[in-house]
Amino acid sequence: MNIPIIAYVSASSHIAPAAAGWWYWRRLSLPRRVLVLYFNFTVLIEIIELTLALSGIPNVFVINIHRLGEFVSFMYFFRHYVHHPTYREALMILSMLYIVLWFTEVSFDPFPKQYTEFINGVSNIALLMVSVAVSFYLFNTSHGNLTSQSVFWICLGAILAFSSTVMIYSLGNTILAMGVEQFTLLWHFNWGFNIVANILFTRSFLCQQ
Amino acid sequence: MSTVADNSLIQIIIVSTVVLVTFALGYFAVIVAGNRKIIAEQQAKIDEIRKSEERYKTLFENSVAGMMKFNFTTWVVLEANQTLLVMFNCTTPYELQRVFIDVHFDSFYQIGKMLTKYGAIDLFEIPIVLKGEPPKKLLLSARREGKTEIAHGVVVQVNTQEKE
Numbered sequence: 001m002n003i004p005i006i007a008y009v010s011a012s013s014h015i016a017p018a019a020a021g022w023w024y025w026r027r028l029s030l031p032r033r034v035l036v037l038y039f040n041f042t043v044l045i046e047i048i049e050l051t052l053a054l055s056g057i058p059n060v061f062v063i064n065i066h067r068l069g070e071f072v073s074f075m076y077f078f079r080h081y082v083h084h085p086t087y088r089e090a091l092m093i094l095s096m097l098y099i100v101l102w103f104t105e106v107s108f109d110p111f112p113k114q115y116t117e118f119i120n121g122v123s124n125i126a127l128l129m130v131s132v133a134v135s136f137y138l139f140n141t142s143h144g145n146l147t148s149q150s151v152f153w154i155c156l157g158a159i160l161a162f163s164s165t166v167m168i169y170s171l172g173n174t175i176l177a178m179g180v181e182q183f184t185l186l187w188h189f190n191w192g193f194n195i196v197a198n199i200l201f202t203r204s205f206l207c208q209q
Numbered sequence: 210m211s212t213v214a215d216n217s218l219i220q221i222i223i224v225s226t227v228v229l230v231t232f233a234l235g236y237f238a239v240i241v242a243g244n245r246k247i248i249a250e251q252q253a254k255i256d257e258i259r260k261s262e263e264r265y266k267t268l269f270e271n272s273v274a275g276m277m278k279f280n281f282t283t284w285v286v287l288e289a290n291q292t293l294l295v296m297f298n299c300t301t302p303y304e305l306q307r308v309f310i311d312v313h314f315d316s317f318y319q320i321g322k323m324l325t326k327y328g329a330i331d332l333f334e335i336p337i338v339l340k341g342e343p344p345k346k347l348l349l350s351a352r353r354e355g356k357t358e359i360a361h362g363v364v365v366q367v368n369t370q371e372k373e
Contacts, residue, residue: 132236135237135240136240147241164229167225167229178216178218182216
């Protein structure tokens with residue numbers, strides 16, 4: 001399979017928020033530090049995924065682990081910026097529910113050969129909805145300039161990344177069954193918006209709060 | 210590209226992804242525009258308050274009547290305009306405060322009691338004698354600021370008692 005250059009650029013773009021996070025580490029609050037750890041974890045996951053793929057070993061289990069890390073990190077981050085008790089409780093319940101579903105799904109087949117649509121699709125849809133809700137909450141409660149807050153850039157990046165991949169992730173196996181050409185064509189959305197999202201995530205670390 | 214045209218599922222996925230991303234961007238555009246509008250409104254209100262403050266300050270500074278803001282229990286003068294300072298032959302609000310306490314304690318004790326009781330005082334007569342100057346008669350009207358110990362007062366000089 002001939003991997004397009006954009007795929008390499010997309011994979012490398014994960015380094016930007018990870019590096020920016022380390023650079024500003026001292027001034028970051030705990031939830032932002034959790035995101036930095038997540039971005040570094042993503043870099044590691046990308047390397048493992050690529051190594052396994054080039055060695056011909058199925059890497060779906062790594063993608064699944066990454067999805068759990070992504071879900072928990074973003075939920076933890078968003079929960080910190082929402083002060084309404086009901087919303088905070090809803091985020092906590094949603095996180096718990098996803099973790100239970102993830103372990104249930106993985107317990108049937110820890111090393112699946114096929115792409116796990118359920119884990120990826122549910123995570124994507126849930127994070128997309130939570131990002132939309134948190135950005136709306138911010139708009140209603142914030143008195144200052146939204147663009148000076150890191151959570152705004154994280155929300156924007158998350159909404160772009162998750163909205164562009166929700167269809168692709170939910171129909172992953174169907175797309176793979178169509179052939180490599182179609183898969184590569186549709187995966188351009190994932191690669192392209194990943195780059196944009198990572199730029200926005202990097203921008204978030206330039207904010208003081 | 211013929212494969213895309215032939216495969217309706219791919220078309221559906223592409224179109225729905227484009228629609229979703231467009232909605233996402235539109236949603237954020239609305240949020241940013243709304244936030245900017247709110248900030249602009251807040252700024253306009255701040256400007257209005259600042260202008261109002263400036264107008265009040267001009268009125269306060271240039272008034273022919275003596276004006277002051279004071280604590281009627283401790284008699285600390287928080288603000289006083291130039292006219293009032295001249296009336297009492299003082300240069301600073303602190304000096305004025307000393308004059309109130311040292312020279313006119315009885316008058317101001319009564320004023321304090323009335324402001325505490327009624328919340329306002331109207332045309333209270335203060336006879337004053339300053340060193341090297343003829344006796345003066347001043348009228349003080351003041352109003353208490355809510356339930357606080359702060360009052361705003363206006364002082365006018367009604368006549369001089371030079372001829373008496």
